[in-house]
Amino acid sequence: MKGNFELELRIGELCALKWSDIKWQNETVFIQRMEDSSGQVVDYVKSDAETGYRELNLSDELIDIFKKIRRSSQILSKYIFIKEDGNRADKMVFVQRLEKAEIALGWKEPGNMKRSHCIRRTVASRINANGWALDEIRRWLGHTMTSTTLTYIYNPFRE
Incomplete structure (x- = not known):
């Protein structure tokens, strides 16, 4: 999960990452696929x-x-x-890992589970506070609309 605090990937993008997506010389990762709602990459x-x-x-x-x-x-x-059996870790594996981490950290309250999008919102808010331009944040998150990106950024004046 540490990596997702930096990359802000959707959980479906995270579980579909392949080793070939990492460009070691450039020190970048290429996001190009995801697990869809049917569980297929x-x-x-x-x-x-x-x-x-x-x-x-x-x-x-x-x-x-x-x-x-x-x-x-x-x-x-x-x-x-991957899972212990060598198959690709799917979305549910990441959800379960996040839940275990919340329990270990004492964050889990009944009915108040955090999800991977909470991570995306937290990091988007932090990089916004660090001075990133809104359009840079939009592209980093993979949003088409700036209005979507704005919903990810914490605004203390919004209810």
């Missing part, structure tokens, strides 16, 4: 191609995390995140 391009495929910069810490995952994996897979 599909190419992912919105009608606005600028926000469909996107290439995101990786921090040194995130590169190290990916390298550790690769070194420690005992099963060769084209997907980065």
Whole structure:
């Protein structure tokens, strides 16, 4: 989940990442597919191609995390995140991991589960507070409409 605090991926994008998506020399990751609502991995391009495929910069810490995952994996897979049986980790695996982390941190309250979009909103708000332009945030998140991006950014004046 640490990686998603930097990349702000949709959970379907996160579980569809392949090793071939990482460009080690450029220190970037190419987002080009996702798990759809039926559980299948599909190419992912919105009608606005600028926000469909996107290439995101990786921090040194995130590169190290990916390298550790690769070194420690005992099963060769084209997907980065896999289950113990070697199959691709699906959306439910990430939901369960997030729930376990919440319990371990003492954050889980009945009926108040956090979801991966909470992570996206938190990071969008933080990078906005750090001075990123709204259009940069929109492209990073993969939104077509700026109005969608605005709903992700915390505004203390909004109810």
